[in-house]
Structures are given as structure tokens and as C-alpha cells.
Amino acid sequence: LVCGSCETKSGAESFCTECGFFLCDECVAIHRRIAVTRFLKADSDTVKIKPRPLPPCRIHSQETLKLFCIDCSEAICQVCTVLSHKDHKYEYFTDTAVKAKYDILALLAK
Numbered sequence: 001l002v003c004g005s006c007e008t009k010s011g012a013e014s015f016c017t018e019c020g021f022f023l024c025d026e027c028v029a030i031h032r033r034i035a036v037t038r039f040l041k042a043d044s045d046t047v048k049i050k051p052r053p054l055p056p057c058r059i060h061s062q063e064t065l066k067l068f069c070i071d072c073s074e075a076i077c078q079v080c081t082v083l084s085h086k087d088h089k090y091e092y093f094t095d096t097a098v099k100a101k102y103d104i105l106a107l108l109a110k
Contacts, residue, residue: 005030055075059077
């Protein structure tokens with residue numbers, strides 16, 4: 001889900017029960033400062049969105065894809081790191097996603 005309030009289309013982290021918008025963390029803070037929505041200061045007015053569950057590994061269906069193999073450029077599970085990606089470099093998938101986001105933003109800025 002993306003933020004329904006800003007132009008950056010950042011990932012939505014909360015949902016405003018009063019106005020019905022999915023909001024990123026930055027927009028939640030702004031939403032609470034604007035005169036029209038200032039009454040939304042209570043945390044009970046926004047609901048934190050649970051992150052989506054991680055997808056399962058296609059080889060080891062009981063495991064989730066938490067890691068990214070840098071050598072093979074693919075998402076892997078912990079079992080994969082031992083069996084088929086033993087001596088490869090890998091990192092947490094969320095770290096890879098953050099780096100990719102900044103790379104894309106840099107390319108868009110050019």
C-alpha cells in the first residue's frame with residue numbers, strides 16, 4: 001500500500017480512521033499538525049498497518065524469503081544460504097530494498 005496523501009507514494013504505515021486515508025509516517029505527523037485535522041492527535045485515530053507477510057521460498061516452502069543473494073541477484077531463505085548459496089554474499093532483503101529505492105530516486109533525479 002502507498003500513501004494516499006503525498007506525491008512521493010511512500011509506503012503506507014498507518015490508516016486514518018477519520019478521513020479514510022492510508023498514510024506514510026511523514027504524512028501522519030503532518031496530518032496531526034494541520035488545523036483541519038489537528039483533532040487527530042490521539043494515537044487511537046490512526047491504525048498502524050501490519051506489514052505484509054514475507055513470501056515463501058519456492059524451494060523450501062516452509063521458509064520465508066528474508067535475504068537477498070548479491071551474487072545471484074535473487075531473494076533467498078535461510079536454508080538456501082547453507083545449501084545453494086553457501087559462499088555467496090547476501091544481506092537482509094529489506095536492506096536491499098532500501099538501497100534500490102535510493103538508487104531509483106537518484107536515477108529519477110538525473
